[in-house]
Amino acid sequence: MGRDITFGQYYPGDSFIHRMDPRAKILLSILYIVTVFLCVSFYSYLAVFLFLAILILVARVPLRSVLKSVKAILFLVMLTAAINILFYREGSPLLQFWVIRITDEGLIFSAKMALRLLFLVIGTTLVTLTTTPMNLTDGMESLMSPLKVVKFPVHDVAIIMSIALRFIPSLMEEIDKIIMAQKARGAAFDSGGLIARAKALLPILIPLFVSAFRRADELALALDARCYNATPNRTKMKELKFGYRDLVASVACLLFMGVIILLRFYPGV
């Protein structure tokens, strides 16, 4: 049931990280991603792990909601790990048959890849856990604003994004209702072969599209009725502001990056 699904990842709170400027969070998460890709030795992975652990403690989000996002990509992680283990060529073989060759280096490499994927997801999840979707789009809009120089419709893209975000829960509710209505009319979605199942989706998809278009139509009318776009420079109710938190966080992240770079070039340290 849709009602049993919590949409979006935002976990309400007012921690240090929650109150940071979304722009800082986006930029620092990009920095974080770059940093994770610089990791080579297991020591640097340990450093990332500790850094994440501190972030989670500072953000005061429950570990469970962090792990939920990990669960979503667990399959991907395992698949890449399996492929890496089976097809990595370097190193001395531990096990060999047919085209498959499992090597010691292959095991290490795939473990590192898996860790890298997990750390990337956990790190970026922390941003979405501590930032409301609206704040996130505001931040992106602000970050993209230099593109206005080349006539890129930054504001329109931002409003499209926030509308899309706003309507995801509504559409999920709608799907829920449609599924129940068709189930009440005896529709079965979990039996039969692949084609039968694909066909069974039609009674859900068609009403969903019809209603999505209806909503879009109504929304466009409402925007028009309120003279959307009549003023060239819209002001914001909440101005984004860089604060001391963002400075502290930036310094912390740069230091962290420094540590990783040190570990990369001076493995003996």
Next chain:
Amino acid sequence: MSIVVENLSYTYMPKTPYRTTALKDITFTVNEGEFVGLIGATGSGKSTLIQHFNGLIKLADGRLTVFDFDLSAKKINYKALRKGIGMLFQYPEYQLFEETVLKDIMFGPKNFGMSKEEAYESAKRAIELVGLDFEEIKDRSPFEISGGEKRRVAIAGVLAYKPKALILDEPTAGLDPSGKKEILELITKLKKSDAVSTIIMISHNMDEIAAYAERIIVLNNSRLIYDLPPKELFKKDDLQEMGLDLPITVKIKNALAQRGMVLDTDALTAEELVAAIKQKIRGNNG
């Protein structure tokens, strides 16, 4: 052939910080042939309750028997259960999806295992039952007919598989006054014919509920508060505290009482109220 609810409770998203209790210890029975109204403020648990009746929500706590089906059993034949319960959700016209009205109405019967010919006959009968012209409407797209017609088509789509009981969730919501009246007349007609025997109707319109239901169940904050015939129920003075409206006749009666004319009546229809007022005036004069 009845619906028996015993100590039914339900919580959404249990064991999470978002847990919300939707139903708490609900017990009542709907007998075959009854027309029961279900009222309560938004969020009182009405929809959750009716969704239990055809297994859209799995029974979590308590007992529920719908016709011959024990919903606390491990294995339930949901298809057979759902065939017996015609459920019409709010704004049912948004569930139409087929190319033609006829195909859409045949969707239910075919799902429940009727042959093509049976489904066709059944759809024809259902379209006629809801008062539409079969030949005229059968090949039209359900997206191009009028709002009132769409709702009738949606109702026909439920009637077509010949359910024993009909559950209606605000069947008149969003219709204009004449459309509302037509749908209510249709429901009464269905009740009188042997198309469906038992009807459960959710409504926020107390005039409708007072006029049509033989018995009214009131939910408030997940609990069953009253289970009474309309005349008894609308004597209660705490309905408005539960966020419920009153029938217009009761409102008039209360307004008169405030101005000093206390009527000793349980009148619900306009005629009854007028008669009571006339009697009172005559009584005062005589």
